[in-house]
Amino acid sequence: DAGVIQSPRHEVTEMGQEVTLRCKPISGHNSLFWYRQTMMRGLELLIYFNNNVPIDDSGMPEDRFSAKMPNASFSTLKIQPSEPRDSAVYFCASLVGHSTDTQYFGPGTRLTVL
Amino acid sequence: QQPVQSPQAVILREGEDAVINCSSSKALYSVHWYRQKHGEAPIFLMILLKGGEQKGHDKISASFNEKKQQSSLYLTASQLSYSGTYFCGTDPQSTGGFKTIFGAGTRLFVKA
Numbered sequence: 001d002a003g004v005i006q007s008p009r010h011e012v013t014e015m016g017q018e019v020t021l022r023c024k025p026i027s028g029h030n031s032l033f034w035y036r037q038t039m040m041r042g043l044e045l046l047i048y049f050n051n052n053v054p055i056d057d058s059g060m061p062e063d064r065f066s067a068k069m070p071n072a073s074f075s076t077l078k079i080q081p082s083e084p085r086d087s088a089v090y091f092c093a094s095l096v097g098h099s100t101d102t103q104y105f106g107p108g109t110r111l112t113v114l
Numbered sequence: 115q116q117p118v119q120s121p122q123a124v125i126l127r128e129g130e131d132a133v134i135n136c137s138s139s140k141a142l143y144s145v146h147w148y149r150q151k152h153g154e155a156p157i158f159l160m161i162l163l164k165g166g167e168q169k170g171h172d173k174i175s176a177s178f179n180e181k182k183q184q185s186s187l188y189l190t191a192s193q194l195s196y197s198g199t200y201f202c203g204t205d206p207q208s209t210g211g212f213k214t215i216f217g218a219g220t221r222l223f224v225k226a
Contacts, residue, residue: 031212042116043156043201043216056213091155103146103214105155 002026004106006092012112018080021109024073025094033103034067034077035091043091049075082113115139117204119217126192126224134187134220136202145178145185146203146214149196156201159187192224 005024013019025032034046047057049069057067064083069075079086092106117138124132136145144163148156162178162185174196178185185204189196199221203214 042218043203045214045216048212050212102158102161104158107155 004092004094004104006090006106006109008109009107010110010112012114013082014114015083016081017113018078019082019086019111019113021077021090021092021111023075023077023092023106025075025092026096026104027073029094029096029104030072031095031097032069032075033093033095034075035093035105036088037091037108038088046077079111082111084113087111087113116215117202117217119200119202119220121220122218123221124223126196126222128194128224128226129191130224132189132192132222134189134200134202134222136185136187136204136217138183138204138206140183140204140206142178142180142183143205145176146205147176147185147187148201148203148216149198150201150219151198159200189222192222194224194226197222197224 004026007022031050033048035043036046037043044059046059047067048055052069052072065079067077089108089110091108093103095101095103117136120135126132144161146161147159149159150156160176162176173190176187199219201219202217205214
């Protein structure tokens with residue numbers, strides 16, 4: 001299995017630009033999570049989906065952030081407009097079923113907003 | 115509320131043992147442990163569900179005291195490959211297990 005796939009791996013953009021991060025979960029996994037990791041705040045859960053439906057987005061920092069999962073094999077996290085404080089590593093993770101199953105993390109997208 | 119991990123950092127010689135603690139102010143459904151190497155994604159180590167449960171993974175094991183809302187990760191006979199940052203992730207009982215909150219991490223460095 002290819003594991004969780006994220007793209008791009010690195011993104012450098014200017015403040016005010018729209019940024020779209022992409023994630024392909026492991027085939028057959030029905031839960032998907034978006035995390036953000038920074039030195040200051042550590043690893044934070046932004047949103048998670050179960051069977052393509054957003055279940056909890058209370059971790060999304062503000063309205064500039066949005067996430068979608070149009071089908072079981074694809075999810076996006078969009079930031080519009082981006083700000084320098086959004087600079088972080090964004091991880092996508094998936095798991096196959098129950099919350100006690102293993103979460104498999106993707107390699108992450110390192111976002112730098114200038 | 116973010117769980118509290120201790121110590122923040124530890125340096126070991128190869129072959130030595132270490133304990134990393136994770137404490138929560140909330141009643142917990144489960145506790146996860148992850149290891150992350152610099153520049154890489156977190157790797158799942160194990161999950162603990164019940165009070166007093168203990169699990170093992172090679173020479174890495176963990177316990178979960180549900181009543182005290184605490185978990186500990188035990189690394190025995192440490193190897194160079196154990197170096198990295200260890201995170202505990204706690205799932206408050208109220209969320210049914212999906213809303214993991216991560217601790218700040220414990221940096222472990224194993225030297226030869």
